[in-house]
Amino acid sequence: MSNILRRIEIPIFLTIVATLLQVIPYYVDIPIINDTANTVNLWVLLVVAWATFIGPLSLMQVHGKTVQKRSKGWYFSVVVLVFTVVMSIAGLPIAEIGLGTKNAVYTWLFTYGQTPLSGTMYGIIAFFITSAAYRSFRAKNIEATIVLVAGLAMVMYNAPIFTATWPGFRTIGQWIYDIPNMATNRAVTIGAALGAIALAVRTLMGIERGYLRGGSD
Amino acid sequence: MSSFFDKFENIDRRWIYLLSWIFVLFPLIFPLGLPVPINKESQAWFKAINDIPNGSVIVFSPMFGTSGMPELFPMTLATMHQLWSKNVKIIVVSFWAEGPLVFQQLLNQMNPTAAPYNKVYGVDWIDLGYIPGSEPAMRAFGEDMKKAVAKDYKENKNLSEFPIMQNINKASDVSLVISIETGTPGLTEWLRQWQEPFRTPIIVGCIGVSAPGMAPFLQSGQLGALLPGLTSSAEYELLLNRKGLAIAGVDAVSMSHILVVILVVLGNVGYFVNRGKKK
Amino acid sequence: MAILIANRIFGLVCLLAIMIAVAYFIRRAQGGKVPKVRRIPGIDAIDEAIGRAVEMGRPVIASHGIANLRDSTTGPQTIAGLSVLSYVAKKCAEVSTRLIVPVRQPEVWPIAADVVETAYKMAGKGEEFQQSDIVFLSTEQFGFSSNYIGLLMREKPGANIMIGAYWAESVQLAETGNRVGAMQISGTAQTSQIPFFLISTDYCLIGEEIYAAGAYLTNEAPLIASLAGQDFGRILAIILGILGSLLTTALTVAGNPLLTVMSW
Numbered sequence: 001m002s003n004i005l006r007r008i009e010i011p012i013f014l015t016i017v018a019t020l021l022q023v024i025p026y027y028v029d030i031p032i033i034n035d036t037a038n039t040v041n042l043w044v045l046l047v048v049a050w051a052t053f054i055g056p057l058s059l060m061q062v063h064g065k066t067v068q069k070r071s072k073g074w075y076f077s078v079v080v081l082v083f084t085v086v087m088s089i090a091g092l093p094i095a096e097i098g099l100g101t102k103n104a105v106y107t108w109l110f111t112y113g114q115t116p117l118s119g120t121m122y123g124i125i126a127f128f129i130t131s132a133a134y135r136s137f138r139a140k141n142i143e144a145t146i147v148l149v150a151g152l153a154m155v156m157y158n159a160p161i162f163t164a165t166w167p168g169f170r171t172i173g174q175w176i177y178d179i180p181n182m183a184t185n186r187a188v189t190i191g192a193a194l195g196a197i198a199l200a201v202r203t204l205m206g207i208e209r210g211y212l213r214g215g216s217d
Numbered sequence: 218m219s220s221f222f223d224k225f226e227n228i229d230r231r232w233i234y235l236l237s238w239i240f241v242l243f244p245l246i247f248p249l250g251l252p253v254p255i256n257k258e259s260q261a262w263f264k265a266i267n268d269i270p271n272g273s274v275i276v277f278s279p280m281f282g283t284s285g286m287p288e289l290f291p292m293t294l295a296t297m298h299q300l301w302s303k304n305v306k307i308i309v310v311s312f313w314a315e316g317p318l319v320f321q322q323l324l325n326q327m328n329p330t331a332a333p334y335n336k337v338y339g340v341d342w343i344d345l346g347y348i349p350g351s352e353p354a355m356r357a358f359g360e361d362m363k364k365a366v367a368k369d370y371k372e373n374k375n376l377s378e379f380p381i382m383q384n385i386n387k388a389s390d391v392s393l394v395i396s397i398e399t400g401t402p403g404l405t406e407w408l409r410q411w412q413e414p415f416r417t418p419i420i421v422g423c424i425g426v427s428a429p430g431m432a433p434f435l436q437s438g439q440l441g442a443l444l445p446g447l448t449s450s451a452e453y454e455l456l457l458n459r460k461g462l463a464i465a466g467v468d469a470v471s472m473s474h475i476l477v478v479i480l481v482v483l484g485n486v487g488y489f490v491n492r493g494k495k496k
Numbered sequence: 497m498a499i500l501i502a503n504r505i506f507g508l509v510c511l512l513a514i515m516i517a518v519a520y521f522i523r524r525a526q527g528g529k530v531p532k533v534r535r536i537p538g539i540d541a542i543d544e545a546i547g548r549a550v551e552m553g554r555p556v557i558a559s560h561g562i563a564n565l566r567d568s569t570t571g572p573q574t575i576a577g578l579s580v581l582s583y584v585a586k587k588c589a590e591v592s593t594r595l596i597v598p599v600r601q602p603e604v605w606p607i608a609a610d611v612v613e614t615a616y617k618m619a620g621k622g623e624e625f626q627q628s629d630i631v632f633l634s635t636e637q638f639g640f641s642s643n644y645i646g647l648l649m650r651e652k653p654g655a656n657i658m659i660g661a662y663w664a665e666s667v668q669l670a671e672t673g674n675r676v677g678a679m680q681i682s683g684t685a686q687t688s689q690i691p692f693f694l695i696s697t698d699y700c701l702i703g704e705e706i707y708a709a710g711a712y713l714t715n716e717a718p719l720i721a722s723l724a725g726q727d728f729g730r731i732l733a734i735i736l737g738i739l740g741s742l743l744t745t746a747l748t749v750a751g752n753p754l755l756t757v758m759s760w
Contacts, residue, residue: 027502027508041353044566048603049349058632065628095373101318104227108284110318114636119650121638125664126473128671129692130237131230133482136695139489147695152481157423159474160448160467164252181429182436185687189433192685194514194729195704196572198722200721201518207718208710209581221754230675284638284664400663401563401570409568413503420513426664 009208012206083109150176196210223419223494225487233480240476244468251471253464258444259271260454265420265442266296266395271304274385279323282315285399285424286322291463292422292450293323293397299457300395301327301334306381307342308391312355312402317346317370338371339379345368351402356410358418359388388415393441397422404431408439420444505760510732518725520653525721533720538681538699542580542657545679546587549654554678555594557653558584560608561660561684562600562640570661572707574604574686577660578611579710580683584657585615592621595628598647600640605632641665645672652676658697659683659706670696683709 021037024030063077090106092099099104137152139145156162157173202208244251269275277300294385300307311317329336336342344364348354358365363376363386376382384390388411396407396419404421411417418441423431425446434440444453448470450463500508521531549556559575563570583595588595597612599605609630616625633643645668648656656673658666659682666689667680673680674696682693683701693700701709704726711719736754743752 006341019466025503027501027511028499030499038357041350041357044353045350048564048566051603051606052635052664053602054605054633055632055706058602059634062631107321111322115283115286115322118638120635121642121668122284122287122664124324125667126241127237127537128667130473130477130480131233132667132671132692132696133477134228134233134484135486137481139485140488148485150483152478155474155477158446158448159449159471160253161251161471163256163474164254167254170254170256177429177432177510182432185430185431187692188685188687189430190620190733191704191726191730192687192707194733195576195685195707195728196569197511197514197517198726199572199575199707201515201725201734202522202719202722203575204675205519205718207522208575209718223671284635351564353604385613400568401661406567424664 009206009210012209016204016206019200023200056088059084083113150180222490223487225483226491227487228480228484230276234475236480237473240472241304241469243471245314245466246384248465249468249472251468252285253448253451253455253467255452255455256449258442259449259456260423261334261442262420262444262449262453263299263456265393266299266303267449269303269393272306274308274381274390275300275393275395276308276310278394278396278398279309279311279316280313280396280398281319282313282399282404283319284410285465286319288424288447288450289397289399289422290319290322291461291466292453293319294327294461295322295453295457295459295463296395296397296422296452297329297381298459301329301336301342306340307341308345308362308381308385310345310358311347311366314349317344320344339369340381343376343381344370345376352410355402355406359415362386363437375427388417389415393417394419395422396420399424399427401405403427404434404440408434412439422450503648506758513732514725516731517728518722521721521724521728522718525717528717530717531724531725533708533712536701536705536708538683538701538705539709541551541679541681541699542584542713543587543683545655545657546584546591546593548677548679550591550593552654554654555596555651556584556588556655556657556679557596557598557647557651558655558657559598559644560604561658561662562637563661564601564603565607565662569742570686573661574601575682576706578604578607580657580659580706580713581608582611582615583710583713585612586619589616589619589621589624590623594626595629595646596651596653598640599630599632600637601637602632602635603628612716637663637665641668644669648672648676648678653678656680656692657682659701659709661686662689662693664689666698667692673697728732 012028016076021033023039024039025034045188060081065079066077067074067081087109090103090109091097091101094100095102135150137148141149153169153172153176157177163170199208241468278296279293309320311320329342330338340461348358348365350357354365363382366376368375369379394407394411394417396403398404404419404423407419410417412484419439420442421431421440422444423446428443428445431440431443435443444450447463447466451467454461454463501518525531546556552743557582559568560581561574563574565571565574585595595612597608599608609627612630613622613625616622633640640742644665648669649672656669656678658680660667662669662684663686666684670680670682670693680697681699681708682697684690684693685703685706690700690702694702708723711723740752740754
């Protein structure tokens with residue numbers, strides 16, 4: 001019995017059924033299929049909700065081992081574990097005992113901990129982009145020169161100081177934005193969509209199995 | 218002389234980081250008041266909201282988390298100011314987990330019940346919180362709001378108890394969707410689940426890096442208006458005559474861009490000097 | 497009662513045409529007629545990157561993006577990333593080099609772990625698989641990013657392979673990988689992040705090349721043949737685009753029969 005359950009045809013069949021249940025209702029209005037698709041969507045939400053526990057469990061496993069073995073940087077792992085537990089408990093949806101997203105501890109940690117930390121990490125991008133632009137925008141060949149010129153044009157288009165100084169920066173940047181950028185974005189978007197369709201067909205035919213197991217049978 | 222220039226080809230990244238820090242921090246501490254011309258994107262956004270007919274119901278969706286707040290919070294504040302200054306009914310809903318928490322931060326800074334807005338919760342606006350499920354949740358909400366959301370987020374009461382929700386139950390009952398977003402789910406999901414099936418108009422405020430990808434939808438008319446990034450938010454604040462966080466930060470935008478241009482020019486000077494020496 | 501939903505019939509026809517074309521080329525390949533595929537340098541470089549890591553005695557870090565499997569635009573990218581991950585895991589197992597897989601989405605973690613474990617077992621190195629190397633970092637985007645940066649700085653991998661859906665953290669990861677001297681191969685269909693990967697990594701797969709990667713790496717005829725079906729779709733899009741532009745220019749939008757057909 002366990003050998004039957006381990007056959008790869010079972011997850012492939014389930015994938016095919018799930019895929020068709022999502023695609024067909026978009027084009028065809030058949031109530032029973034719509035209802036089945038909506039039910040499956042609800043199951044997905046349940047599966048995802050339960051899968052949420054896997055993350056913290058993995059976190060506990062990795063950082064718990066680090067603390068236990070007193071590996072390098074184990075004290076940082078203590079911080080991770082403590083705040084994981086505190087936020088999890090404070091954020092539990094039990095409004096009757098004052099827990100939940102409106103809990104004072106949760107709100108304080110979110111407002112004064114997570115928000116500035118997230119904003120800081122996002123802001124660090126500025127440093128990386130500056131160093132990446134400095135390193136990459138070099139006129140080494142024709143293509144690199146085009147990247148350099150277009151990149152600089154867009155930098156100046158996006159900075160008010162440049163467009164206020166000379167409106168031509170706005171005109172040039174707007175042309176790049178409206179013509180080559182628009183065409184390229186459409187092409188990449190269409191190409192990516194076609195790639196996704198081909199991936200879907202390979203999945204439906206059961207020949208795309210990279211997400212099921214490593215390599216081929 | 219050439220040895221002075223050829224150092225520019227390989228400036229240590231730590232000097233670049235230090236210069237970035239100085240160029241961004243200085244105008245935040247000592248505002249420079251650099252000029253901010255107003256462009257068509259912010260004018261279109263202002264007009265799109267200004268033209269909402271009185272009594273309309275709109276959906277306002279903060280689809281970003283704490284990381285997007287520096288760039289998107291200013292436009293969120295300014296947009297809600299313009300909306301609450303009008304006679305429109307607002308349904309606030311988010312499909313990002315941190316959306317309600319971000320909106321709570323907005324409420325800590327703006328009180329819609331007090332002057333000059335004088336709005337009544339449940340009559341003029343309602344907060345439905347976060348609906349998990351991403352795109353399927355957006356579809357479910359558009360098809361039947363009361364089935365997708367049982368209770369409101371602020372008071373935890375049934376939606377049928379609020380006057381604002383009396384005649385509103387699906388996307389076709391909504392006049393406009395305003396989505397402030399930073400990723401997925403976002404515009405393409407709104408287009409697929411609201412604009413295409415229900416023809417609900419949509420306008421989007423986004424981070425600057427997302428704007429080129431959204432431009433084709435703006436040009437095709439599927440998107441009514443697009444407000445990209447902090448610079449456009451600053452222009453919008455000027456149009457509203459309500460200077461805020463965006464104006465405070467736009468000098469830093471200008472200065473950081475000046476630094477990028479300077480470094481790129483210096484890098485190329487160093488490259489060509491070294492290339493000439495090698496030849 | 498209409499069964500077909502209005503305004504989507506043309507889209508359905510196009511979708512079916514492309515799917516039939518893909519299926520046709522796959523069947524043709526199963527009969528022995530395999531189309532030639534141009535070289536994609538980024539995909540060819542994966543072996544080189546792993547070899548470099550082995551020579552340096554450094555681990556390989558391979559991530560499949562930060563998206564889940566459910567979203568219609570980013571789910572396929574995650575699947576493509578997992579397909580590449582299975583190949584990378586197989587290669588790492590064969591050369592006995594450590595593979596670290598950072599994960600953001602809890603629901604993808606068991607799939608990634610299974611993909612890597614199976615690859616190790618199929619290479620006959622099941623005992624070398626370390627589940628703790630499939631490491632969940634954080635569901636929060638910049639929590640994941642800061643953790644990944646820390647991983648890059650501590651482990652100093654010889655290769656950093658990032659193929660899947662990425663957002664703003666892409667430039668942070670790519671620049672840090674560059675800083676620690678890793679050979680970097682990236683790929684995404686997120687149009688806003690492609691420029692960052694292009695300038696910061698050694699090789700970048702653009703858009704649909706990440707979907708082709710799985711087919712290209714396994715070198716299986718049916719998978720390669722599906723790429724020809726994509727080209728059929730591309731030709732169809734070009735024909736519709738040119739026809740639409742010419743007709744709209746000649747007849748204006750209101751009088752364009754193609755637009756009328758497309759709105760069925």
